[in-house]
Amino acid sequence: MTLAITHSIALLGIEGSVVDVEADLADGLPAFYLLGLPDAALGESRDRVRAAILNSGESWPSRRITVALSPASLPKRGSSYDVAVAVAILAADAKMPAKDLGSMMMMGELALDGRMKEVRGVLPAVLAAARAGIRRIIVPIANVAEARLVPDVEVVGFRSLGELISWFRGVEPPDQLPVQEELIPAVVPTLDLSDVVGQHEAKRAAEIAAVGEHHLFMVGTPGSGKTMIAERMPSIMPILDRECAIEVSAIHSIAGLLSEHAPLLLTPPFVAPHHTASRSAIVGGGSAHPRPGAVSLAHRGVLFMDEAPEFTRGILDALRQPLESGFVSVARTAGTARYPARFLLILAANPCPCGRFAGDGRSCTCTSLMVRRYLSRLSGPLLDRVDLQVYVEPVSRMDLMGNLAGEASSAVRDRVMAARARSYRRLEKGGWRTNSQISANALRSEFAADSSGMSLVHRALDDHRLTARGLHKVLRLAWSVADLEGHQRPTIDDVAQAYALRTGAQRLVGAA
Numbered sequence: 176m177t178l179a180i181t182h183s184i185a186l187l188g189i190e191g192s193v194v195d196v197e198a199d200l201a202d203g204l205p206a207f208y209l210l211g212l213p214d215a216a217l218g219e220s221r222d223r224v225r226a227a228i229l230n231s232g233e234s235w236p237s238r239r240i241t242v243a244l245s246p247a248s249l250p251k252r253g254s255s256y257d258v259a260v261a262v263a264i265l266a267a268d269a270k271m272p273a274k275d276l277g278s279m280m281m282m283g284e285l286a287l288d289g290r291m292k293e294v295r296g297v298l299p300a301v302l303a304a305a306r307a308g309i310r311r312i313i314v315p316i317a318n319v320a321e322a323r324l325v326p327d328v329e330v331v332g333f334r335s336l337g338e339l340i341s342w343f344r345g346v347e348p349p350d351q352l353p354v355q356e357e358l359i360p361a362v363v364p365t366l367d368l369s370d371v372v373g374q375h376e377a378k379r380a381a382e383i384a385a386v387g388e389h390h391l392f393m394v395g396t397p398g399s400g401k402t403m404i405a406e407r408m409p410s411i412m413p414i415l416d417r418e419c420a421i422e423v424s425a426i427h428s429i430a431g432l433l434s435e436h437a438p439l440l441l442t443p444p445f446v447a448p449h450h451t452a453s454r455s456a457i458v459g460g461g462s463a464h465p466r467p468g469a470v471s472l473a474h475r476g477v478l479f480m481d482e483a484p485e486f487t488r489g490i491l492d493a494l495r496q497p498l499e500s501g502f503v504s505v506a507r508t509a510g511t512a513r514y515p516a517r518f519l520l521i522l523a524a525n526p527c528p529c530g531r532f533a534g535d536g537r538s539c540t541c542t543s544l545m546v547r548r549y550l551s552r553l554s555g556p557l558l559d560r561v562d563l564q565v566y567v568e569p570v571s572r573m574d575l576m577g578n579l580a581g582e583a584s585s586a587v588r589d590r591v592m593a594a595r596a597r598s599y600r601r602l603e604k605g606g607w608r609t610n611s612q613i614s615a616n617a618l619r620s621e622f623a624a625d626s627s628g629m630s631l632v633h634r635a636l637d638d639h640r641l642t643a644r645g646l647h648k649v650l651r652l653a654w655s656v657a658d659l660e661g662h663q664r665p666t667i668d669d670v671a672q673a674y675a676l677r678t679g680a681q682r683l684v685g686a687a
């Protein structure tokens with residue numbers, strides 16, 4: 176045999192395409208040509224493959240070797256093809272049986288000594304392979320648990336190229352890492368809402384946010400508990416279903432963030448980028464190997480932006496695409512990668528630059544112009560998408576002295592899930608998943624509040640206390656309140672509560 180072919184996968188975003196890895200040995204001056212990889216990766220990959228084969232005790236064919244990765248136009252990261260390239264060469268050289276190679280997908284980077292090193296993106300790659308009908312998957316042993324999340328494929332893991340070659344020659348594969356999926360607790364509650372003293376209104380806002388997936392803006396002095404509440408948000412959100420969990424895990428796989436033993440992420444992720452983070456860290460990107468940004472790592476979970484007015488205008492504007500469409504496009508030379516980015520946004524801000532503008536504002540050293548300018552950085556299109564705007568009071572001495580343990584996250588989550596269950600059938604008709612998605616049209620007809628509730632918001636509209644847009648937001652929130660209360664339709668009390676939660680930060684931020 177002088178020709179052998181196997182497969183690997185190229186990823187663009189979380190979408191994978193099958194790559195043919197074909198090796199041909201011909202007579203002529205010994206040489207090694209590797210085609211179809213980006214220039215930067217070519218030389219390194221050639222050196223690694225050659226060293227790994229020699230250091231696995233195999234001989235290097237003294238022929239003219241050509242390995243082609245096709246289609247050439249697909250974007251490829253060099254290192255994950257090492258294993259497929261080495262296997263194709265050895266099979267073409269008749270050092271191992273080539274039978275079945277064409278029905279396999281392999282991924283893995285080779286160390287110079289022949290070790291198979293784990294690579295990123297195995298989960299989305301195996302999903303793509305399975306869709307293409309490939310049923311046998313070969314990966315580094317550290318990636319086995321991740322690859323096995325995909326149903327109906329056989330996954331075999333190896334520690335080294337030497338082990339892999341022996342397996343092709345009929346030796347049993349090494350012990351595989353145990354797959355612990357069944358053992359993962361449904362939710363690992365590291366942080367619990369019961370840790371938060373007082374702050375009933377903010378906690379209520381968080382609960383409503385979790386029901387309807389409403390974005391939340393909290394204004395309050397430093398130390399008032401905004402961060403604590405935001406961090407505990409995933410603990411009151413519904414656990415991810417399997418389809419979402421796979422999707423979220425695939426994104427984290429590309430970022431190299433999955434655990435070797437428990438790769439399936441079942442808890443909604445929580446991502447809190449610092450305000451000094453770069454644009455590509457937030458929305459994704461990077462020159463050679465674009466990575467998903469914070470907005471995609473927060474997919475199906477929470478994106479928390481503390482001290483939100485400190486983020487640059489460019490970054491705040493860049494949030495608009497994912498907030499509107501649920502994905503981000505990351506441009507790169509080989510094409511545009513699309514990463515999912517549907518997250519619950521939590522913004523937090525101090526009331527003023529110095530942070531002490533609270534109560535009578537006595538200790539604040541900022542001028543009124545500074546205060547207005549500070550929060551106005553957030554106004555406009557971004558804040559327009561945030562349904563809940565609450566003012567978080569400093570914790571009172573009574574709350575601290577009372578030392579009453581707050582309600583546990585599990586109890587809140589039970590209510591959230593019951594409310595979601597109530598909303599599910601009603602929303603399904605409109606093609607919506609949560610109350611925050613109800614269209615403005617529907618809110619004026621089928622999805623209106625009861626008559627007293629509607630007259631409350633109409634009065635606020637007439638008095639210019641609400642804009643038309645604000646009115647719709649209040650009604651969406653009112654549905655989440657009604658679902659929590661078990662009401663068939665929002666009542667005047669539900670609407671009044673929604674109105675208060677929509678406008679709580681209003682006196683600091685401007686019109687609702």
Ligand SMILES: [Zn+2]
Pocket residue numbers: 527528529530531532539540541
């Ligand atoms: Zn101040």
